[in-house]
Amino acid sequence: MTTARALQHADAHIFPPAEWTFSTLREDLTRLTYFRGRVAMSAILRALGVGRGDDVLIQAFTCVAVPEGVMSVGAKPVYVDIAPGTPNMDPLDLARKIGDRTKAVIIQHSYGMPADVVELTRVARERGVHVIEDCAHTIASRVNGRFVGSFGDAAFYSYEAAKPVFAGFGGSAIINNAELRRKIESDYASYEEPPILSQLETAALVYAYRIAYRPWSYWTVRSVFRALSKAGIIRGNYNKVGLHLRPASDFRRRLGRLPKSILINQLGKLESQTIHREKCAERYRATINSSAVDHFAIPQGFNPVFGRYPMIAHNRKSLIGKVRESRIETAVFYDTPVQPLSGSALRDVGYEPGSCPQAEYLAERVISLPTGFQVSDAQLARTAAFFNRHA
């Protein structure tokens, strides 16, 4: 990443620089809302005319929602490796992977660490490839003073658990290109309101989670959530994976009125949430000083707002064992190049095991810490003490 170059290309951006503030951002996020983040992504691809016979480039070190969204329009996901020392797409590998059938690239800002979005966008546009930003992990991260999500042709967001804003399920699309916006808006009329039962289920999930979740109860809540979704009682994050991952009708649904009202309410806290997340990450960076973990470098001009704070653990297995005992919330995601798939199941979403070595390296080492409202000063101190003890 060369920041000087990045700055130069930011100025050459073909769309007018977005004059986003928190309040315009909030408004934009409630305009085109969908059943899930991947549905928003699918709607963007559809409006771009991406379909059968087309390739969409995505990064390895992602979750199955991303290739699923690509496959929902009949296109093929093609994997680009991440840049060494970052959780995000490598511009050099992007340049290598663009081919005749490449129609779009999805730039993921993993954990809220901005990708090298200026350089990635430059590489893509030079070859006539559309750019979509995956902002599922962050809403307010900035690069050179500008919010992520404003660099590409379009961006999408997700509101499920473990995302920066939680509304049960849901997603939004933001469109930065006037012609594309006209297309997606006219297509939006054909999206259906989900059945009321599904909306109630979503609302129940939000309230249950709000009551049950605290950083110290993380491991318990996680087991209960997994058991319930395995038993089919609540909708899981992932469906059985195959070429038809989820009913096609899911991909024609907008966000229901009830979850949308929860979303609007949650977005009201976006600014204070952002300040809290920045504080948590600064504290982790300043106080965790252990040879057991490394912090990621933050390039000049980048202002990440971490949805979760990632670190690289040198011996993750033993660390995670100790973490659980101490009731410190630490999540391992992603632990495969396409979470939660591993081994030959990766081929079901077009990933060839071994093809993206940096992504596989990081998937074996990354851990992440919470940055949400529930994280107290005491918890921050306990977490730092824990890591510093286990040097």
Ligand SMILES: *Cc1c(COP(=O)(O)O)cnc(C)c1O
């Ligand atoms: C969660 C997530 C999505 C999609 O979100 P859904 O709302 O579950 O469809 C997309 N990309 C990334 C990186 C995510 O983590």
